[in-house]
Amino acid sequence: MAETLALVVAAGRGRRFGGARPKQYARLAGQPLLRHTLRALRQHPAVSGILTVIHPDDRQYYDAATAGLDLLPPVDGGATRQASVRNGLESLAERRPERVLIHDGARPFLSAAVVDRTLAALDREPAAIAALPVTDTLKRGSGEPTVIAETLPRERLWAAQTPQAFRFGAILEAHRAAAGLDLTDDAAVAERAGLPVALVMGDPANVKVTTEDDLARTERALAAGGGDVRVGNGFDVHRFAPGDHVMLCGIAVPHTAGLSGHSDADVGLHALTDALLGALGAGDIGMHFPPNDTRWRGADSAHFLSHARDLIEKRGGRILHVDVTLVCERPKIGPHRAAMVERIAGILGLAAERVSVKGTTSEGLGFTGRGEGIAAQATATVRLPDAPW
Numbered sequence: 001m002a003e004t005l006a007l008v009v010a011a012g013r014g015r016r017f018g019g020a021r022p023k024q025y026a027r028l029a030g031q032p033l034l035r036h037t038l039r040a041l042r043q044h045p046a047v048s049g050i051l052t053v054i055h056p057d058d059r060q061y062y063d064a065a066t067a068g069l070d071l072l073p074p075v076d077g078g079a080t081r082q083a084s085v086r087n088g089l090e091s092l093a094e095r096r097p098e099r100v101l102i103h104d105g106a107r108p109f110l111s112a113a114v115v116d117r118t119l120a121a122l123d124r125e126p127a128a129i130a131a132l133p134v135t136d137t138l139k140r141g142s143g144e145p146t147v148i149a150e151t152l153p154r155e156r157l158w159a160a161q162t163p164q165a166f167r168f169g170a171i172l173e174a175h176r177a178a179a180g181l182d183l184t185d186d187a188a189v190a191e192r193a194g195l196p197v198a199l200v201m202g203d204p205a206n207v208k209v210t211t212e213d214d215l216a217r218t219e220r221a222l223a224a225g226g227g228d229v230r231v232g233n234g235f236d237v238h239r240f241a242p243g244d245h246v247m248l249c250g251i252a253v254p255h256t257a258g259l260s261g262h263s264d265a266d267v268g269l270h271a272l273t274d275a276l277l278g279a280l281g282a283g284d285i286g287m288h289f290p291p292n293d294t295r296w297r298g299a300d301s302a303h304f305l306s307h308a309r310d311l312i313e314k315r316g317g318r319i320l321h322v323d324v325t326l327v328c329e330r331p332k333i334g335p336h337r338a339a340m341v342e343r344i345a346g347i348l349g350l351a352a353e354r355v356s357v358k359g360t361t362s363e364g365l366g367f368t369g370r371g372e373g374i375a376a377q378a379t380a381t382v383r384l385p386d387a388p389w
């Protein structure tokens, strides 16, 4: 099948946007804007790889925003949007995919239907873009303070969105021919090269987040979005064995004993993995990683947790919040809590305020009270796309 790659443009400085970090890394529903965009593309079955063009100063933001996502290595952008796209295209020149879908990093609400329509039009034309017919009456302003100089006819006018899809060879050549100009979208580059560009119906929801106001509005829209919100719980116990540390929530905590178990025996991450699987109705950790499978002997339990996260992402879902309680008399959890929160947040790609880790004792009672082992309990709240029924 013809290969389709996505090229996401995220190299802008977002001058119309306040705040310390560029807008594509601002948080929307707890996650960087760019991560929403990349996940929307990754979920489309026709897209087999995603390349992001970033600003060289943003590498740290990019790495944090894309933790755990399967992406091509990012490419540095240029001085203009056009130069950035060119860099991205040149980096794919050797791979030479059949089609490329160029999309703004700051358009997180891309639907599969828009991608479908845009790609379908590429069967007829070498280029096709998502766009919306203009419905507002258009005025040309003049002077200061501004007054109307003219009312423009809006018939046949469209407002361009992205994605903009192209046969790869054609758009690469068009970009090479347009080097040094500052055209604001890739359709303009294609037009300049004389390529016919199909207009397909975009989506009013496919907004570009440009200002703080846009971000606040989209945040409200998401909060009102409903979806299929689920809560899963998990529970796990591991017994103490000889050793000098225990793995708890991904952190090696020095102790007078270790924990026994077929992997690294991280009771906290096991309970949390089960909570995520529980929210999905996807069985338990033992079904996905059988204890008798020698591959998992001594394994880093972060692997199990990322697997559960991937299953949720594949369903188009999002983890909203996780909460882990570790039950033991010793070691003390408090001094390691912040590191545990950070580790889990890193594995799951969540903001730290969406991760909770707590420690408690059982007042000297029962097996945890007698210091025979550690128990962990976890809750995960997950939002899946609206159920079709």
Ligand code: MG
Pocket: 236, 237, 238, 261, 265, 266, 267, 270
């Ligand atoms: Mg376990």
